[in-house]
Amino acid sequence: MSKKKVATVSLAGCFGCHMSFLDMDLELLDLIDLIQFDRSPLTDIKTFKHRVDIGLIEGGVCNDHNLHVLRDFRQHCDVLISLGECAIMGGLPAMRNDIPLSECLNEAYLGVPTAIKNSTIIPHHEDLPKILDRVYPCHELVKIDYFLTGCPPSGEVIALALKSLLRGDLTIPRELIKYD
Amino acid sequence: MSNVFFQCDGKSMQAPANTTVVEALKLNGEIVPTLCWSPGIEPCLGTCRVCTIKINGKEAAACTQTISENMIIESATDEIRDLQKAIVELLFVEGNHYCASCEKSGDCELQGLAYQMGMTHSRFPYQFTPYELDYTGVHLLLERNRCIHCKRCTDLFVDDKQRKVFSFEGKGSDTLVQMNHKYESELSDHKRKEVVDLCPVGAIIFKGKGFDRPIGTRKFDHWGDKIDV
């Protein structure tokens, strides 16, 4: 049986979900017999080489680059999974959602004690992504097939989910659903 | 007291007359999810609607109804389970529930219920409505982002002098729980604990206190294993 191709990405996330992926201990050895990575920070492959079977999205969508990457994933992946709370509902980055963007930027770059003294410049450049008005959950922008909850989902959950998906349908025991 | 006989999902059951439908079903091993109601909550509030079931073919909140002879109840059907889950999902999009940074996580009744129902995400769009946090209390923090408007604190809680400390102000989706700061500042130790425990979510919590117990030892950490859904 040929190995299933998997792609992963971290959008507006903290890479905690990716860390969790690496944290599955011996399961990783089982899994590596079944899957191979395509585009992923784990392989440092930046663009899709092939169409892949499974895409894992960490993080919500906070800027236009995230949006395009998410759409790219949707176009290249047969199955797309929201991995962790940020992808599912915005997570902690979404805490800015009820604060106007200008206020957020002012606070982050001008108002904090670590800001350069007397600085009035909020860093921006045409090569930097444009920040969206708020952080969006992935499934409100593209179709997401499965959701793995947790902040982050444990390595155990990710392993179970992938293995069950390779067998046909993604199922995880209900007691493993956790939001923290 | 005499028993009444009724049917639930095709099974014959009995329970003492004058018990609520929720309790009558529980006596027969049939668990209906509840949120604003829990054992000891009296009188019943009927605000969250999570315990919606079908009685004689019509939807009703199980906590608000009294069992009666020959009632035909539908409780564990896919249709009913989905309605109940939908309400929990509605609560998750109406407020801003960041479990990962919530002091009540693991002990939160809303979260426990969502675990029990196997909720992975909400079918409804997340609203991200701004809510103001009331940090001006002396002992208590009123974190409205997490409030589910169950009315336990407003309708069931009074201080030692029988005064109403929390109130329900505004109308519709603008309804907010408000705290009387004078009364709050005078709350005794046991009253403070009472209201923090009464709040099913992390909306009323102690000021200056973070997490209570480590992950794995909290109330709902193993919730899913116990409840067979």
Add this chain to the structure above:
Amino acid sequence: MNKKSVSKIVRHLPRDPTRLLDYLWAIQRAKGFISPLDIFELAKLLKIDESRIKEVITFYHFFFDKPHGEFSIFLDQSIIAKHAGIDLIEKVFEEALGVKSGQMTDDWQFGLYKTSCIGMSDQAPAALINMIPFVNLTTDKVLTLITCLKRGDELLKLQKDLDCVPQNTVHQSLVTQDQWDQDITSLHTQILNPQDIIQEIISSGLRGRGGAGFPTGKKWQLCRQYPGPRVVVCNADEGEPGTFKDRYLLTEHATKLFYGMAIAAKAIESQEAYLYLRAEYTYLLDHLHFVLTKLQRDPLIRQIKWRIQLGAGAYVVGEESALLESLEGKRGEPRLRPPFPVEKGYLGKPTIVNNVETFVLVSKVLEKGFESFRKWGTDQSAGVRWLSISGDVSKPGLYEVPWGIRLREVLELCGAQSPLMIQVGGPSGECINATILSELERKLSFEDLPTGGSFMVFSKERDIFTILQNFMQFFVDESCGNCTPCRAGNVVLNNQLKKVVDGHGRPQDLMSLTQWSHVVMKTSRCGLGMSSPRVITTSMKAFPEIYQHKIDSSKSSLIFDFDEQKATSDYDKIFGENHE
């Protein structure tokens, strides 16, 4: 503002917390608004918590805890008013006063606000100014009005001078208006005993005119089963957008109404009767008191303790148990049922709550006998009913029609102009496609198309989605906030409808609309949430093509529509559009 102390202002009221609404009205009338200090004093006076008072003030639309202008102007936001040009009127007000709606002028003289339907749809656009209705507003009238008010003219005089006094235009009356030939005392002697009255009402087949259509006689009989003292309550809180027939009945037939209530009181052996009047009809309060005082010479009326309770603006209070809460001086949140009001109603006493029209008909049934009433209507829907017809018709106004009348016949009666859509029974009723001939053969009746009296006709020039969104917004505004599905669900439904209307929907979004409507309908606590999604479900059935038209099925079902430009517009504003 007035510096009078609260205790002085409310001197005439009994020290009774259930009269809280009266207290708040008295204070607001005297002082313009209810200040924290007033709340403090009132709490002490009534021996209740301040927070209890704040809960009530913030629930009702017409109570203010901040100054809101010497003249507070409330613009009717119903769809009929919108079509009649209330938005233009709003703009004229805004420009003439130099404020935005929702604000008060700097000199505190004028406050400009919006409100739900004020029961003047036959004379739209209309507004309430210090609770006095000004109908048939035009740009010129508004400008004159403001000038004159600034000059210090009297509101009531201006209402008359500007030809803004509400009129009741009756186009057809079958039963109510004919000669009230009964000598009042003979009516009294005719009534033998309570059981006979109830039997007469049951035989007449009269069903509640509020909308639900519960058999009136049966309700009274049920109430009698519970030990007294019992209470009679009249629901004069018609808040369904598009309805105004109770306004007419209260104005023209108050005598019949009070007799109907007195007959009910006799039937259930009650000595207490309450009329709950919606705040929008404050201008009828003096008239009703006058009629009631005049009737006091009749022992039938005299032996009852009467009270007219003025509401304060909340659609949900039209629900009978919410009305009872409000009557007890609380937030108008619907109660849990059971117990039903017939068992535990006002202050826990067995109570019957009936609509204005029901009581008027009760006195007619007793006057004419049940046979003459039964000769109208259908098997399940006996008698006649009042319709408030508004919208794109040549003769808006009041029509008394027999139950069972076909929609086509109603349209002919009122002179509908190329009708596209009929909303029968208001936003919570049913949306009908008037271009489908078979639909027009449907009958107004409890068997087919029930209605609480609102009948809105929309011509082919109207945009259906504008109408539907107005209805959904109404429910979002008027939800009481008590239960989850109605409070949160209506917001979600409103947003989802907007998404589809704005063209961002996919086929699955239409499915969600249906499924989410089902959730709200099936799980809500009271009739508001149980019927609000009907705006969506019944219009989807009547006009499936307009929904389909909004959906571009050629687009990928995997990547959803997203307005990227809008989402980055904040960013562009901060750093300048020409960033790229």
